[in-house]
Amino acid sequence: MRAQLDFLLREALADVTANHGPLDPGDLEPQIERTRDARHGDFTSNVALRLAKKLSLKPRDLAADVIAALPDSPLVAATEIAGPGFINFRLVPGAYQEELRLILEDGPSYGCSEHGAGHRIIVEYVSANPTGPLHVGHGRHAAYGASLANLLRATGHEVHEEYYVNDAGRQMDILAASVWLRYAQHVGHDLPFPGNCYQGGYVIEVAEALLREHGKALDGDTSKLAQILADTSAEPERQLDLMIAEIKSMLGEKGFAIVFEAALASVLGDIKSDLEEFGVEPQHWYSERGLVDSGAIARTLDLLTTKNMLYNEDGAKWFRASEFGDEKDRVVVRENGATTYFASDIAYHFEKRERGFTHLLDVLGSDHHGYVARVRAGLEAMGEQNECLEVRLVQFVTLYRGRQKMQMSTRSGEYVTLRQLREEVGNDAARFFYVSRSNDQHLDFDLELAKSHSNDNPVYYIQYAHARVASMLSRMQEENIAFGGPAGADLTRLTEAAEHELMVALSRYPEQVHLAAVNRAPQQIAHYLRDTAAAFHACYNSHRVLVDDDAELRDARVSLALATQQIIRNGLTLLGVAAPTKM
Numbered sequence: 032m033r034a035q036l037d038f039l040l041r042e043a044l045a046d047v048t049a050n051h052g053p054l055d056p057g058d059l060e061p062q063i064e065r066t067r068d069a070r071h072g073d074f075t076s077n078v079a080l081r082l083a084k085k086l087s088l089k090p091r092d093l094a095a096d097v098i099a100a101l102p103d104s105p106l107v108a109a110t111e112i113a114g115p116g117f118i119n120f121r122l123v124p125g126a127y128q129e130e131l132r133l134i135l136e137d138g139p140s141y142g143c144s145e146h147g148a149g150h151r152i153i154v155e156y157v158s159a160n161p162t163g164p165l166h167v168g169h170g171r172h173a174a175y176g177a178s179l180a181n182l183l184r185a186t187g188h189e190v191h192e193e194y195y196v197n198d199a200g201r202q203m204d205i206l207a208a209s210v211w212l213r214y215a216q217h218v219g220h221d222l223p224f225p226g227n228c229y230q231g232g233y234v235i236e237v238a239e240a241l242l243r244e245h246g247k248a249l250d251g252d253t254s255k256l257a258q259i260l261a262d263t264s265a266e267p268e269r270q271l272d273l274m275i276a277e278i279k280s281m282l283g284e285k286g287f288a289i290v291f292e293a294a295l296a297s298v299l300g301d302i303k304s305d306l307e308e309f310g311v312e313p314q315h316w317y318s319e320r321g322l323v324d325s326g327a328i329a330r331t332l333d334l335l336t337t338k339n340m341l342y343n344e345d346g347a348k349w350f351r352a353s354e355f356g357d358e359k360d361r362v363v364v365r366e367n368g369a370t371t372y373f374a375s376d377i378a379y380h381f382e383k384r385e386r387g388f389t390h391l392l393d394v395l396g397s398d399h400h401g402y403v404a405r406v407r408a409g410l411e412a413m414g415e416q417n418e419c420l421e422v423r424l425v426q427f428v429t430l431y432r433g434r435q436k437m438q439m440s441t442r443s444g445e446y447v448t449l450r451q452l453r454e455e456v457g458n459d460a461a462r463f464f465y466v467s468r469s470n471d472q473h474l475d476f477d478l479e480l481a482k483s484h485s486n487d488n489p490v491y492y493i494q495y496a497h498a499r500v501a502s503m504l505s506r507m508q509e510e511n512i513a514f515g516g517p518a519g520a521d522l523t524r525l526t527e528a529a530e531h532e533l534m535v536a537l538s539r540y541p542e543q544v545h546l547a548a549v550n551r552a553p554q555q556i557a558h559y560l561r562d563t564a565a566a567f568h569a570c571y572n573s574h575r576v577l578v579d580d581d582a583e584l585r586d587a588r589v590s591l592a593l594a595t596q597q598i599i600r601n602g603l604t605l606l607g608v609a610a611p612t613k614m
Contacts, residue, residue, distance in 0.1 A: 032130060033542050034144075035106050036074055036120055037061050043100035044078065047093070051086045058082060065539070072111070072119040073126075079116040090116025127534035128522035134537060134594040135517045142541045142601055147188030147548070153383050154180045156394035157306070157313075158195040161299040162206045163231055165306070167437075168396075168428045170449040171474060173311045174465035174607065175425055176394040178553035181605045186548040191388065194306075194313040195379065198295055199320045200372065201272075205229065206298070207291040208275045211249070211282070213238035214290070220253050223260050225274070227267050237297045241290065249290065251281040305450050309458055310607045322378050328370055331378035331413070332363060340412045350377075355408035355417070358401075376402075377409030384415055392551075397424045397471075423551055425470045432478050456481040462607045463490035466553040484614075489561045493599060494611055496564040500596040501612035503576060507589075512577060517590035524587040529570040533591065536566045540598050544605070553606060560602045567595045 040061035048054055063076045079094035086093060094112045101110065109121040134141045156176025159169045176192070183190045197203070209228040213235050216222060224230075241249060256277045259270060279287045299316075306312065322328050332348075335341050340351050346366035350373070353360050363374040383391050395402060399422070407417035430437040430447055437447050453461050460481040467489065468474050486492050507514060525534065539559065547555040576588040600610040 032106065032122070032126060032538055033063055033074065035104065036063050036076075039101050039104055039107070040076060040078065040097070040118075042102050043097045044082075046100040047096045048082070048086065054082075054085065058085065065542075066119065071113060072109075072121040074120040074122075075113070076118045076120075077116075079112075079118060083116065094118050125523060127531065127538055128525060130538045131522055131534060131590060131594045132517065134540075134597055135590065138597060139601060139604075141597065142544045143185045143187075144541065144545060145187035146545060147183060147186045150187075150390060151189045151191070151388045152183055152390040152392055153191045153193055153386075153388040154183070154392045154394065155193045155195055157311070158197070158395075159302065160197045160202050161295055161302060162202050162229060163298060164233060164301055165449040166446045167430050167449055167452050167476065170309070170452060170461060171428050171465045171470075172394055172396070172425050173306055173309060173449070174462045175423075175470050175553065177311045178462075178466050178556075178606050179392075179394070179423075179548075179551055181607070182544065182548040182553060182556070185544055185605060188548075191315070192313040193315045193317055196299065196316055196318050198299075198318050199323075199375075201275075203291065203295065204275045204279075205271065206234075206294050207287065208271075208278050209234050210237045210241070210294045211278055211287075211290050214241050214249060215253060217242050218247050218250050222253060222257060225260065225267070225271060227271055233298065233301070234294075237294050240297070241293055245289065249282060249286055251286075253281070256281065305448075309449065309453060310462065317379070319375055319379075322375055322382070325382075327382045328374055328378040331381050331409075332370075332374065334381075334413050335363075335409075338412060338414075350409065350412070352405055352408040352412075355411045357404045357408045361405055373405060373409075376406055377413075380406055380410055380420060381413055381415070384410070384419065389419065391420045393420070393422045394470075395422055395424055397426045400424060423470055426473045428465075428474045428476055430476045430478065452476075459494070459608045460488070460490050463493075463557060466606055467557045469552060469554050489557070490608060491614075492568075493560045493564045493603065494609070495614050496567045497596050497599045497603070497610045498612055498614045499568075499571065500592045503589075503592060507577065512585075513582070514589055515582075515586050517586075517593060520586040520590045521583050522587050522590060524584045525591060527570075527574055529566075529573050530588075530591060533563075533566045533570045533595065536563045537594055537598050540602065543602075556602050556605055560599060563595070563598060563602075567592075567599075 040063065041059060044059050044061070048059070058081070061076050061078050062081070063074050066072050066075050079090045079097060083090040083093045088096075091112055094116045097118060098110045098112070101107075106122055106126055107120055108123040111119050111121070113119045154176055156179075157165070157169055157172045159165055159172075165173070180190050180192050206229050212222060212224055212228065216224070217238055256274065259265075259273045259277055262270065265273075282290065303316070332341070335350060341363065342349050342351065347362045348364035349360045350363050351360055361373045362371050364370055380391055403420070403422045407420050410420060411417040430452070456464075456478060464476055464481050465474070480488055481490075484491055506512070525531070543555055543559040547553055571592070574588065576585065576592055578585045578588070603610045
């Protein structure tokens with residue numbers, strides 16, 4: 032409906048403004064909205080108010096000209112000028128009934144559009160360091176990123192989902208060293224285990240697997256290591272670095288690589304399995320080490336050098352980030368010749384552009400707010416438009432069990448994993464609750480509410496609406512109640528106020544999908560589904576669907592129920608939530 036009105040207004044605006052000189056493309060956006068009060072019609076536009084000054088016309092006069100230029104449409108019953116110059120549209124009585132037919136004809140594709148056609152967008156999300164299992168905070172990233180990708184596809188974008196695997200650097204060395212220390216304990220060494228190593232039970236599991244596969248082949252002389260760990264006066268992080276260096280020296284490059292790869296394979300395999308079970312399957316797992324192997328980092332630094340964007344100072348190589356809006360210049364190569372995380376970051380994003388993506392959408396934690404300016408600076412310095420990078424920050428999750436606040440720490444092991452959460456509340460509740468609040472707002476996850484089978488639990492309430500229709504269809508089959516199908520149903524029989532309200536709610540779905548995609552806001556779909564389920568339950572409770580003595584009315588109401596079921600299924604699918612037929 033809204034799309035048809037949008038077309039009519041564009042045609043009228045093109046006609047009215049043809050002799051008024053060039054206008055910006057944005058000026059001709061109709062900006063059609065639903066009216067807040069049905070007494071003022073169904074839709075309204077403020078286009079006359081926006082353009083009147085530019086066209087040297089009074090808003091109401093411009094509104095009158097636009098209305099006069101509107102093409103004829105069987106959808107519109109009347110138009111009127113309201114207030115200072117709003118254009119209100121009143122639809123014909125059968126408009127919503129015809130939308131029901133469209134819902135049932137289009138089925139799963141209803142609500143989809145081509146607004147994003149021609150845009151290749153890469154969505155990178157989760158990208159948690161493979162140093163331990165995913166926790167409940169990572170789950171929010173996963174649910175948000177996957178839902179966002181679904182919304183973008185539904186609006187015509189070509190979407191590629193990617194997980195960036197941070198399989199290089201200090202944190203991975205800490206993980207490998209943590210695994211080896213547990214291995215050393217298993218083979219009989221009495222070595223302390225530092226508190227800033229990775230503590231989880233998964234570390235012990237990897238160490239035990241190494242022992243089964245390699246026996247004592249990875250053992251070594253731990254006397255120097257014992258001295259390092261016994262130094263209680265050492266600064267903890269410095270001590271950790273010395274420990275890693277000694278383990279590397281003791282095992283040699285090949286031996287340390289065996290431990291490193293075993294730890295990475297185990298943790299990353301668990302992450303992949305966890306996400307797959309959660310319904311989140313990135314198309315590509317991009318290795319940070321692959322940036323080096325492919326020469327992407329070297330190409331990036333060469334390009335920046337060619338453009339005179341690097342300089343040497345204090346033995347390090349610096350990028351002139353401050354010239355592109357960053358708060359300070361950034362080191363890309365340290366004094367020891369090692370490239371920095373920042374060098375990897377800009378190389379990775381530049382490589383995304385090399386792969387032909389027009390838009391780079393990153394979903395990151397809220398503590399990465401300073402990341403945006405520096406990566407955009409790198410892209411701009413290499414000749415890319417910095418607007419090609421969009422970053423959506425996801426706020427933290429606080430998990431409550433009753434009144435007890437759960438703690439999460441990837442090194443201490445005192446965290447609730449995503450898998451544990453899913454096992455307790457189920458995938459559907461987890462996916463829905465994670466996206467029920469805007470990504471830039473803190474989320475308190477109520478375990479008890481998520482598990483409850485009550486109308487207060489929004490995912491249960493919505494799924495119950497879908498299952499309620501399925502139950503009705505099963506009853507019709509069991510009782511041999513005839514249904515001629517929606518194509519032949521007389522939908523003009525849907526005259527009750529509750530039926531009209533439900534039809535209006537269903538017709539809003541395409542708008543909600545478009546707005547949710549544009550605003551990167553899957554919570555809008557979650558809220559819409561809750562409202563639509565409420566409209567359905569109210570209608571279903573007020574008016575008997577399977578009336579015995581009026582087949583025409585029964586067919587019309589069954590068609591309305593089927594359209595509702597389709598909309599709920601479409602919306603839940605976007606959020607990665609199942610639409611069950613039984614509850």
